[in-house]
Amino acid sequence: MVLRKFCIRNGQSWHLNQVPLYESEIFRNEVLEECRSGSRIVNLFGTLEESGDVRMSAMTSKDDDARISLFSVKISKDSPVFKSLTPELPEVQGFEREIAEQFAVTFEGHPWFKPLRYHQNYRKVPDLWPGIQEKPIPGSYSFYRFNGEEVHEVGVGPVHAGIIEPGHFRFQCHGEEILHLEIQLGYQHRGIEKMMEEGPMERAVLLAESIAGDTVIGHVMAYCNLIESLSGCVIFPRAEALRAVALELERLSNHIGDLGALGTDIGFLPTAAYFGRLRGEFLNMLMELSGNRYGRSFCRPGGVFFDLDPKMNDDFRGRLSVAKKELKELTDLFFSKPSVLARLEGVGIVSEQTAKELGLVGPAARACGLSRDVRTDHASGIYRFRHLPVSLASMGDVFARAQIRWLEAQRSLDFLLELLDQVPKGELCTNVPSLKSDQMALAMVEGWRGEIAHVAMTDTQSKIIRYKIKDPSFHNWGGLAMAARGAQISDFPLCNKSFNLSYAGHDL
Amino acid sequence: MAQKILAIISLWLHLTFILVSSPFLLGVIGKTKAFFAGKWGPPLFQPYYDIAKLLRKGCVYSTTTTWIFRAAPMIALAAVLVSGFLVPMGGFNAPAQFWGDVILFVYLFALARFFIILAALDTGSSFEGIGASREATFSCLSEVALFLNFTALALISKNLSITGLVGGGVSLPWQIIGPALTLVVISFFLILLCENSRIPVDDPATHLELTMIHEVMVLDHSGVDLAYILYGGAVKLFVLGSFLMAILIPFKTQNIFMDTGIFCSGMTGLAVAIGVIESVMARLRLNRVPYFLISAVIFAVFALIITLVRGGH
Numbered sequence: 001m002v003l004r005k006f007c008i009r010n011g012q013s014w015h016l017n018q019v020p021l022y023e024s025e026i027f028r029n030e031v032l033e034e035c036r037s038g039s040r041i042v043n044l045f046g047t048l049e050e051s052g053d054v055r056m057s058a059m060t061s062k063d064d065d066a067r068i069s070l071f072s073v074k075i076s077k078d079s080p081v082f083k084s085l086t087p088e089l090p091e092v093q094g095f096e097r098e099i100a101e102q103f104a105v106t107f108e109g110h111p112w113f114k115p116l117r118y119h120q121n122y123r124k125v126p127d128l129w130p131g132i133q134e135k136p137i138p139g140s141y142s143f144y145r146f147n148g149e150e151v152h153e154v155g156v157g158p159v160h161a162g163i164i165e166p167g168h169f170r171f172q173c174h175g176e177e178i179l180h181l182e183i184q185l186g187y188q189h190r191g192i193e194k195m196m197e198e199g200p201m202e203r204a205v206l207l208a209e210s211i212a213g214d215t216v217i218g219h220v221m222a223y224c225n226l227i228e229s230l231s232g233c234v235i236f237p238r239a240e241a242l243r244a245v246a247l248e249l250e251r252l253s254n255h256i257g258d259l260g261a262l263g264t265d266i267g268f269l270p271t272a273a274y275f276g277r278l279r280g281e282f283l284n285m286l287m288e289l290s291g292n293r294y295g296r297s298f299c300r301p302g303g304v305f306f307d308l309d310p311k312m313n314d315d316f317r318g319r320l321s322v323a324k325k326e327l328k329e330l331t332d333l334f335f336s337k338p339s340v341l342a343r344l345e346g347v348g349i350v351s352e353q354t355a356k357e358l359g360l361v362g363p364a365a366r367a368c369g370l371s372r373d374v375r376t377d378h379a380s381g382i383y384r385f386r387h388l389p390v391s392l393a394s395m396g397d398v399f400a401r402a403q404i405r406w407l408e409a410q411r412s413l414d415f416l417l418e419l420l421d422q423v424p425k426g427e428l429c430t431n432v433p434s435l436k437s438d439q440m441a442l443a444m445v446e447g448w449r450g451e452i453a454h455v456a457m458t459d460t461q462s463k464i465i466r467y468k469i470k471d472p473s474f475h476n477w478g479g480l481a482m483a484a485r486g487a488q489i490s491d492f493p494l495c496n497k498s499f500n501l502s503y504a505g506h507d508l
Numbered sequence: 509m510a511q512k513i514l515a516i517i518s519l520w521l522h523l524t525f526i527l528v529s530s531p532f533l534l535g536v537i538g539k540t541k542a543f544f545a546g547k548w549g550p551p552l553f554q555p556y557y558d559i560a561k562l563l564r565k566g567c568v569y570s571t572t573t574t575w576i577f578r579a580a581p582m583i584a585l586a587a588v589l590v591s592g593f594l595v596p597m598g599g600f601n602a603p604a605q606f607w608g609d610v611i612l613f614v615y616l617f618a619l620a621r622f623f624i625i626l627a628a629l630d631t632g633s634s635f636e637g638i639g640a641s642r643e644a645t646f647s648c649l650s651e652v653a654l655f656l657n658f659t660a661l662a663l664i665s666k667n668l669s670i671t672g673l674v675g676g677g678v679s680l681p682w683q684i685i686g687p688a689l690t691l692v693v694i695s696f697f698l699i700l701l702c703e704n705s706r707i708p709v710d711d712p713a714t715h716l717e718l719t720m721i722h723e724v725m726v727l728d729h730s731g732v733d734l735a736y737i738l739y740g741g742a743v744k745l746f747v748l749g750s751f752l753m754a755i756l757i758p759f760k761t762q763n764i765f766m767d768t769g770i771f772c773s774g775m776t777g778l779a780v781a782i783g784v785i786e787s788v789m790a791r792l793r794l795n796r797v798p799y800f801l802i803s804a805v806i807f808a809v810f811a812l813i814i815t816l817v818r819g820g821h
Contacts, residue, residue: 154634343791
């Protein structure tokens with residue numbers, strides 16, 4: 001068998017035949033070799049073949065030269081066992097557990113082999129963790145434990161005091177110090193991937209908007225890009241520009257909302273409320289653009305539904321300029337208070353090495369000095385023509401993550417002001433031809449939390465037979481667990497807020 | 509006989525005054541914070557509504573708790589109310605005073621805290637255990653500071669009752685021993701912030717269990733019990749605040765209404781000051797709180813040294 005590397009780009013589609021299939025040992029070596037040479041895992045997922053075998057595909061990205069390589073391997077239905085990659089490549093641990101749960105494939109040598117979302121497998125064979133979906137989760141889950149008289153265990157959730165999503169955090173503490181944190185999610189598993197495959201396309205787009213409630217634009221853009229590339233549809237430049245406007249507004253509202261929430265968590269009132277108001281400003285703009293504060297029903301395959309008329313454009317530019325000024329005043333106040341800095345600096349540190357090993361993405365990775373940004377590395381849409389500088393910090397602490405939010409908000413504002421000045425003219429929406437048969441496509445979007453990657457496959461009847469969603473939270477929850485290690489337990493909520501990950505995005 | 513009746517009347521007056529006025533301070537703090545946050549905030553009398561609402565509600569008890577859990581809120585409220593009898597408030601003299609009641613004063617607070625901590629441990633919840641351990645650690649330090657302050661005041665006034673410490677009928681000699689008194693006031697203010705779980709030590713507004721100190725200990729209390737605890741907290745702030753006022757207001761007009769008026773505006777000013785502090789600074793990291801309390805101890809030690817050098821009056 002001749003080894004050939006199959007390289008793809010963001011937003012591209014390719015015929016299923018083109019996907020190289022390797023022997024399992026070669027697959028392992030290829031993926032490991034690729035990652036040793038500076039690539040990272042974008043996606044690792046299984047698909048059920050007609051024969052009943054499981055085909056596992058890995059996508060690795062070499063960000064420096066915008067190259068994504070695709071590898072695949074067949075796992076036989078008779079002996080569904082694969083030698084785990086996790087010991088050599090920790091960033092795939094979640095992906096392997098996901099595949100194990102979805103297809104009842106055992107990963108030999110996986111050091112943390114536990115279920116993720118507590119559902120039955122897709123192969124309709126006995127589950128690896130039989131009956132776990134019936135019992136209450138925290139009670140029947142094998143949490144990692146420390147022994148010792150002075151070690152105490154604290155369990156938080158799944159019901160929390162704030163208005164947040166359900167998730168269980170199990171701390172092993174020595175006094176106030178966290179020795180270990182295990183994050184156990186899966187309470188919000190809705191089976192979105194399956195629903196995306198089964199339902200009609202009109203419903204699928206609504207589902208894509210509901211993957212994570214705060215990343216409506218990010219996920220729906222990934223979905224639209226994917227459908228467009230599977231059908232060979234090219235959208236109008238104006239639609240591309242307006243999608244970017246919505247995406248950046250979403251980023252701004254979330255980044256600024258998070259800065260406000262950090263203020264609330266450390267009890268610093270003045271900025272907490274004002275950041276909240278500023279966030280409302282961006283949500284209002286999205287509302288005026290799309291009719292919904294979170295931008296629902298704005299992007300659709302083929303383009304966007306609503307136009308930005310010249311009057312609204314002028315109005316937006318005026319308000320964004322004001323917001324830019326206000327943001328500067330607010331962040332100056334927030335980041336210059338010694339009492340604020342004392343709370344943020346040196347708390348919840350994730351080293352660059354750890355971030356790399358865990359495959360962090362988005363602001364959490366950039367706060368550790370990893371230059372990973374889909375808008376720059378794998379630009380698509382309007383981002384191919386208008387570059388956004390990547391914001392980087394190096395400390396990897398709560399302060400760095402807050403600072404990244406601030407820098408990115410500034411850059412998004414500049415980007416928007418520039419873009420709104422010269423929005424391409426033209427139509428909004430084009431017809432989407434029917435999907436091509438036997439195709440596979442990848443769409444990546446830099447949502448406000450980081451890299452969103454959707455992959456879809458069509459069969460000979462052009463029906464979508466596999467839809468794989470990866471929310472940035474899927475990578476980053478591990479980062480939070482590492483940030484908390486060695487920190488004070490009273491600082492954990494602050495660390496958590498600085499990541500602000502999605503439970504629904506992880507649980508799908 | 510007439511004296512006895514007078515004493516009983518003054519006792520009731522004092523009690524009513526404390527009970528009626530204490531939640532008002534919380535309302536003022538809330539309004540001040542709202543002002544700094546650019547909001548209207550809850551009404552000034554919200555703490556009264558909250559307590560009234562909770563008093564009408566039933567309690568929910570976990571099956572793991574014992575009588576301690578039920579008794580603690582009552583004991584805590586009663587203890588801080590009794591401590592209020594020892595402190596003069598504006599025109600009202602302290603209805604009870606005796607040689608050495610300082611010790612009783614401090615240990616009434618300790619008693620309230622002790623039972624709240626026991627009740628927290630009684631629930632068997634890991635959160636409440638964390639809260640109890642934090643409260644116990646920090647109160648160790650604040651108690652030291654409190655006693656050092658009392659020692660300094662006792663040396664200044666040559667007296668060992670709460671009323672006597674703050675000069676009794678006459679005012680404290682600010683013109684002679686002003687620097688020491690200033691340090692005492694600063695130190696006592698820091699203790700007051702800690703004892704009443706205010707920022708920068710604790711954040712009464714947070715919803716994050718893992719960061720709380722006082723709030724997390726009372727998570728399991730509900731209904732009337734919670735009302736007692738809230739009320740107890742308000743009274744504690746009021747009593748400690750009135751002690752601070754007694755030091756700070758160095759004169760008496762001998763007119764009950766005038767004195768009470770001055771006292772009330774002083775207390776409102778104190779609440780505003782607490783509100784301003786909560787608004788302009790972030791909370792300390794939990795492992796820095798001991799440093800904050802040690803600074804209270806240091807201020808008190810310096811007050812003591814100055815007093816020893818300058819001598820009492």
